[in-house]
Amino acid sequence: MDANSIIFGGISILSLAIFFYLGRFRASSKQRDREDRIDWSSRRFSLWKMFLYSLVAVGGIILLAQLL
Amino acid sequence: MSNHKALNMFGRSGNPSLNAQTFSDSTKDATFSAQATSSTMTLEGTVNKTGILLVLVVISAFYTWSLFFSSGSPAAVMPIAIGGAIVGFILALVTIFKKQWAGTTAPLYAIAEGLFLGAISAIFEAQYPGIVIQAVGLTLGTLASLLFLYKTGIVKPTENFRLMVTSATMGIALLYLVSMFMNIFGGAGVGFIHSNGLFGIGFSLFVVGIAALNLVLDFDFIEQGSEMGAPKYMEWFGAFSLMVTLIWLYLEMLRLLAKLRSR
Numbered sequence: 001m002d003a004n005s006i007i008f009g010g011i012s013i014l015s016l017a018i019f020f021y022l023g024r025f026r027a028s029s030k031q032r033d034r035e036d037r038i039d040w041s042s043r044r045f046s047l048w049k050m051f052l053y054s055l056v057a058v059g060g061i062i063l064l065a066q067l068l
Numbered sequence: 069m070s071n072h073k074a075l076n077m078f079g080r081s082g083n084p085s086l087n088a089q090t091f092s093d094s095t096k097d098a099t100f101s102a103q104a105t106s107s108t109m110t111l112e113g114t115v116n117k118t119g120i121l122l123v124l125v126v127i128s129a130f131y132t133w134s135l136f137f138s139s140g141s142p143a144a145v146m147p148i149a150i151g152g153a154i155v156g157f158i159l160a161l162v163t164i165f166k167k168q169w170a171g172t173t174a175p176l177y178a179i180a181e182g183l184f185l186g187a188i189s190a191i192f193e194a195q196y197p198g199i200v201i202q203a204v205g206l207t208l209g210t211l212a213s214l215l216f217l218y219k220t221g222i223v224k225p226t227e228n229f230r231l232m233v234t235s236a237t238m239g240i241a242l243l244y245l246v247s248m249f250m251n252i253f254g255g256a257g258v259g260f261i262h263s264n265g266l267f268g269i270g271f272s273l274f275v276v277g278i279a280a281l282n283l284v285l286d287f288d289f290i291e292q293g294s295e296m297g298a299p300k301y302m303e304w305f306g307a308f309s310l311m312v313t314l315i316w317l318y319l320e321m322l323r324l325l326a327k328l329r330s331r
Contacts (some may be wrong), residue, residue: 002198004198004201004202005201007205008201008202008204008206009201009206010205010207011205011206011208011209011330012099012201012205012208012209013110014212015205015208015209015211015212015213016208016212018212018215018216019118019208019211019212020115020119022212022215022216022219023114023115023118024111024112024115024242024274025111025216026111026291026294026295027218027220027221027287027291028219028221029217030220030221031082031218031219031220031221031224031291032291032295034224034277034291036224036226036286037225037226037288037292038226038227038229038230038250038288038292040289040293042290044227044230044231045227045230045231049231050231050234050235050238051235051238051241053231053232053235053238054235054236054237054238054239054242055239055242057235057236057239057251058239058242058243058246060270061243062238064256064267065260065267067102067235068266068267
């Protein structure tokens with residue numbers, strides 16, 4: 001087994017262990033007790049607004065690619 | 069938020085035992101309360117189901133991976149890979165629109181995507197040995213790091229964060245779609261996003277970043293779902309959401325590493 005497999009395999013196992021351990025606990029009160037949490041029951045911004053933003057992002061990326 | 073609102077938010081359960089009355093009654097009767105808890109979404113249940121989906125992905129990926137290395141030809145696995153991707157896409161749409169079916173469709177989605185991932189990974193591995201374990205390590209490392217940052221409250225998702233991440237995700241999907249159609253109809257495609265130049269690598273880094281930030285949205289959705297007592301099937305839906313993001317992140321990691329190695 002080479003060093004690449006040992007290092008990245010180790011990272012994978014450690015990360016999975018962290019995920020399965022930490023995932024069972026609730027987030028800290030700093031995360032939960034705040035006013036600006038996402039309200040998953042409603043969409044504050046319309047899909048059209050998101051689509052418009054995404055078009056701007058795509059346009060920006062294409063423009064940047066042309067300029068560089 | 070009331071439990072009734074929580075049900076509206078996460079989709080009304082098809083289970084007749086789950087209605088708005090369920091939660092108000094549960095406060096009066098301790099025995100009933102325990103039953104109600106076992107029929108609502110929990111963090112532990114979601115994590116366990118994510119584990120099941122991960123195992124299914126690995127098992128089905130192993131099949132196409134082995135098939136590729138035993139035949140030595142991409143042609144042997146490509147029909148299965150493309151079939152897996154198409155079936156996976158259809159199952160993902162079904163799961164999104166019929167959350168109640170997630171208990172059945174999410175495992176099937178994981179198996180279909182596993183077939184696709186195994187084939188793609190094997191093709192990349194044959195070209196760049198060692199790339200797959202690097203991509204797996206970086207993907208899972210990102211998952212664990214962001215979970216830690218989310219749980220400790222260092223990363224705080226807000227409505228503006230959601231707007232930014234969702235818009236960027238839609239933009240990337242749009243760009244890939246345009247590129248795909250241009251390729252199909254004989255055009256040059258949006259070449260720069262696939263190039264191994266500085267811009268191509270920068271673009272891949274941006275996409276990896278956005279895919280990673282989608283994980284934070286998934287964590288928040290799961291956390292709030294369990295807090296609000298969403299129906300039990302939402303555990304499968306939460307695990308499915310996490311799996312979709314992880315698969316996307318893994319593929320983008322593979323592309324990024326391949327671009328770096330091909331320079």
